[in-house]
Amino acid sequence: MKYISMANTDIKSSNIIMGNMRLTQLSLTEAERLIRTAMDEGINFFDHADIYDRGRCEEIFSEAIQMNPTIRENMIIQSKCGIRSPENYYDFSKEHILWSVENILKRLKTDYLDILLLHRPDPLMDPEEVAEAFSELQTSGKVRCFGVSNFNPTQIDLLQKYVPQKLVVNQLQFSICHTPMIDSGISLNMKIDQAVNRDSSILEYCRLNDITLQAWSPFQHGFFEGPFLGDLERFPELNQVIDSIAEKYGVTNTAIAVAWITRHPANIQVVLGTTNSERMKDASKGSDIKLSREEWYQIYKAAGNIVP
Template structure:
């Protein structure tokens, strides 16, 4: 369950959404220090009256590294990472994070400085595991070289209508737009190195350009296939959109950003739908991708 938008809900509504997630089998909760300027983390903890018993039944992940200035910038300095984590823990009313992600690549990153921060956080028990978000393979390699902890997660954008992770692999050596390798083979790199991929914005087109499920004006063929498969499996098109992601053998975790309890339940059902290879590829093609 992603918590980027929960500050649009009341505390009572937030509590109900979290309980809905848990009832649906979700125990992993994704945060970031910039979501609502930190208010989403505060609201999450307040809504459930966070205590040790509640905390033990959750995997909590948060992110840091994005700062807001005149233009916005990234900061992987030791001081910023340490300060950010202390504030995150305070807002979430917990003594530790299961996972801390560096949110977006910092062009001025000094890996040795990040390593010092991670060592201190790990030794103090404040963070148990570490990862990144929106990083390519060489950025991960550069960072990992200096770290004493293995990076275990890379959170990236991925959905049926946003597929750079797989496009160039499918269209290798073809003279098409999809053949352009835009992400440096991130999916294959993460699989080779046992790094779990997490998919953010699983229903979005592009960078927050709208939801494709139900958008028949832009995605008529895709929605026809989604509807037909939803009927076959007796679920909703939203469920099928999630099933397409979780069917991939990389065991991609889907980060659900919805604040709608019904949609949350529908989405959680997706990991139980065993799409066939033919169905998976039919959905990919229906989204506008050529399969050579």
């Protein structure tokens, strides 16, 4: 397992993250097996959000692992807040952030979060109010570091203008079949759909500002439109290329999909949302594989992208 030092923190994290969005699909025994498998593979980073099954995923996590101080000190735990569910609106008020963290900590049975992310941009955000919440959480020791999810550069700049803590993470959708962070840069000034800048050059922005990128839905295409691995009807060429490279490295196609992301020099962390222990093992093998440039571009082009 490859580990990275997250900029502006004292956190040394695996470049693979266990995501817990679907944990309630498992029994407590199955959930414990999955978490233990992740830890056995060297994964030390666990991602949550207060809206994942309305907090039940966080409860299942702490119950399954029998959370205690000894276990906790070997984990990096991150959670997200800011989405009101089931009402389905965003709330970055100081009151809601503080209330959310209190309940996250209770469900996870821990005294602190290593990282708290604001889940999706709130157009009604008052950055000064967010700054008050963050400072109170840091002073009390309840949250050590802060970040965002699905934010563009200007939204981050606006927040960072008022928040004294350095924002250290931006979690974004990224996979072989979801590459807007790369597409517009590689096809700059071309009159094609791929050249449309849909994300304000967020990848380069985060690299310039020492913000760690985390890739969610690493095996999905579109917005939860399904996995591309094994989909021979819609992605025949891509699967053929991935399978060929997987055979070369003696791993599964899942490992290659992970390795394609971790090959990027931005040290992008991959958030695995699988509930299958064997798939967790397979994916973890992609952590250390360094694809060649030729292989990386070969996969990129097989997904239907243009390299001018």
